[in-house]
Amino acid sequence: MTGHRNVVVALAALAMLALVASCYAADAKLKIGDKAPEWKDLPGVDGKDHSLGDYGDAKVVVVVFTCNHCPVAVAYEDRLVEFQKDYKDKGVQVVAINVNNLPADKLDKMKERAESKGFNFPYVYDESQKSGREYGATCTPHFFALDKDRKVAYMGAMDDNNNPDKAKEKWLRDAVDSILDGKEPAKASTQQRGCGIKWD
Amino acid sequence: MPKAFARSPLSAAIVSAVLACGVVSWAGCSAQGTSAERAGPIAASDVRLSVADKAGFEAFLARQRGKVVLVDFWATWCVPCKELFPHTVDASRRYAGRGVVVVAVSMDDPDKEAEVREYLASQGATFENFIAQPAPDPFTAFEISGGSLPHFKLYGPDGAIRRTIGSESKSIREADVDQAVEEVLAETAGAGP
Numbered sequence: 001m002t003g004h005r006n007v008v009v010a011l012a013a014l015a016m017l018a019l020v021a022s023c024y025a026a027d028a029k030l031k032i033g034d035k036a037p038e039w040k041d042l043p044g045v046d047g048k049d050h051s052l053g054d055y056g057d058a059k060v061v062v063v064v065f066t067c068n069h070c071p072v073a074v075a076y077e078d079r080l081v082e083f084q085k086d087y088k089d090k091g092v093q094v095v096a097i098n099v100n101n102l103p104a105d106k107l108d109k110m111k112e113r114a115e116s117k118g119f120n121f122p123y124v125y126d127e128s129q130k131s132g133r134e135y136g137a138t139c140t141p142h143f144f145a146l147d148k149d150r151k152v153a154y155m156g157a158m159d160d161n162n163n164p165d166k167a168k169e170k171w172l173r174d175a176v177d178s179i180l181d182g183k184e185p186a187k188a189s190t191q192q193r194g195c196g197i198k199w200d
Numbered sequence: 201m202p203k204a205f206a207r208s209p210l211s212a213a214i215v216s217a218v219l220a221c222g223v224v225s226w227a228g229c230s231a232q233g234t235s236a237e238r239a240g241p242i243a244a245s246d247v248r249l250s251v252a253d254k255a256g257f258e259a260f261l262a263r264q265r266g267k268v269v270l271v272d273f274w275a276t277w278c279v280p281c282k283e284l285f286p287h288t289v290d291a292s293r294r295y296a297g298r299g300v301v302v303v304a305v306s307m308d309d310p311d312k313e314a315e316v317r318e319y320l321a322s323q324g325a326t327f328e329n330f331i332a333q334p335a336p337d338p339f340t341a342f343e344i345s346g347g348s349l350p351h352f353k354l355y356g357p358d359g360a361i362r363r364t365i366g367s368e369s370k371s372i373r374e375a376d377v378d379q380a381v382e383e384v385l386a387e388t389a390g391a392g393p
Contacts, residue, residue: 071277138346138368157347160337162277163309193307193339193347195278196367 029136032153032188036063036146037134042097042124045111050095050124052150059091060153060179062172063144065137066096068113069104070195073140075162077117080141083158083173084120090180094121099132100140100198132197139194145176153179156190239289239324247320251310253333254341260328264301265393266357268384270377272304273344273351276315280371281350285323287374292327295381299357305330307338307349354380356388 030036041049055061064080066073084094096119098105107125114123126132135144145154154175159167175185252260261269272288274281285304292302306316310331320329332338339347346368354363363380365372 069279139348142347161309161334166309191337191340191347193337193344194349196280196346196348196350196371199370 028155028189029134030144030152030155032155034152036061036144036150036152037131038150039097039124039126039131042126042131043107044122044124045107045114045119046122050122052095055093055095057091058093059148060087060093060176061146061150062092062094062176063135063146064094064096065099065132065135065140065142065197067098067100067102067105067140067195067198068109069100069102070140072162072194075164076141076158077113077119079158079164079167081118081120087176088120092176092180096121096123097126097131098123099126099129099137101127101129101200102198105198129197129200132199137197139192139196141194142192143172145172145179147179154185154188156192162193238286239293239326241322242324242326244317244321247317247325247329248327249313249317249320249329249331251313251333252305252330256333257305257330257342260303260330261355261359264355265359267299267301268295268357268362268381268388269355270295270300270302270381271353271355272302273307273342273349273353274304275307275349276312276319277308278349280367282319284350284372284374284377285325287377289323289325291377291381292325298385300381300385302327303329305332305342307332307342307344309334352377352380354384356384357391357393358388359393362387 036052038052040051040053042051044050052061062083066076068074080094080096084092098110110123110125113119135142141158143154143156143158144152147153154172156171158172160169160171161167171187171190175187178185270288270291272285274285288302288304291300295302304320304325304327306329308316308331310333313331316331332342344351345364345366348366348368350367350372352363352365352372353361356362362384365376365380
């Protein structure tokens with residue numbers, strides 16, 4: 001009987017370990033100050049391939065994990081276009097990455113959306129979902145701002161309300177302003193919110 | 201078949217077992233109906249819905265002591281949430297007799313209350329429903345991992361959190377929710393408030 005009991009105890013210990021490990025897996029992948037993961041040669045809606053290294057001149061790169069189908073992501077499209085317009089001359093480059101595995105989110109649909117919304121930034125598709133995994137993207141939209149050394153300086157939501165008329169705290173703008181000033185954002189990380197990413 | 205087996209206690213036992221299984225399955229099927237049946241819609245005025253902050257929600261949870269509580273966090277803008285919602289409504293009926301309370305919390309802005317109520321009515325959501333108070337950030341207040349919907353939580357009869365089912369790194373399937381409910385029921389069997 002002792003043999004059986006040992007097996008039960010061992011299995012229980014293994015189960016507890018798995019539970020604890022899964023909790024840690026759910027925490028943020030990147031910390032503020034981490035070197036941002038690089039993506040290479042992701043196909044864009046412009047028919048070209050795009051890599052993080054393309055933006056060597058940019059003072060700040062804003063990476064947004066987004067998609068076509070999620071209403072929250074859609075609610076932020078105009079704001080993102082406006083943000084890129086306002087910050088282009090300040091040396092800020094927006095890049096939108098779609099990692100969703102869903103017919104509504106494939107490259108052909110991305111092209112249509114980019115055209116109809118007048119995207120003024122690259123909108124690229126990562127079929128491998130690797131960039132999403134490496135950044136620890138949890139939902140769409142999920143925002144990351146990288147400084148000139150490509151360290152993560154901000155992550156989370158763009159602002160505090162899906163409705164643009166009700167958004168008061170412009171977290172992303174405030175953070176990018178600080179980063180451009182060579183300062184750490186007062187709020188370097190906020191709670192992102194949106195539709196869970198469609199992982200494989 | 202060898203004569204000895206046909207008349208042995210073993211064959212009698214096997215036949216009885218097969219008959220018993222047949223009776224139990226038949227009884228089970230007629231009691232539950234098909235699990236694919238959708239609940240019929242209810243009147244919008246019959247939907248129990250109110251805005252709550254975390255403290256208000258915790259007060260509700262405290263009133264459910266002695267039961268396992270399954271919480272479905274959703275929003276009218278969340279398509280996968282709506283794909284899972286009929287299963288949540290179905291679970292509220294299936295698990296009612298086993299000491300499980302189902303509650304749904306919408307992460308919509310309260311100015312969408314009419315739309316939320318209409319959806320809940322169309323789904324036949326006869327259980328208690330809340331809309332999360334928008335400030336302070338409800339995704340933080342209600343601990344929605346990764347800010348990602350859909351999201352489920354399970355509380356035990358003593359009020360302790362037992363399971364968190366997030367969608368930030370994996371899509372949630374109906375079977376994931378059922379499995380979690382069954383596990384929590386098994387873990388807390390015999391446990392009181």
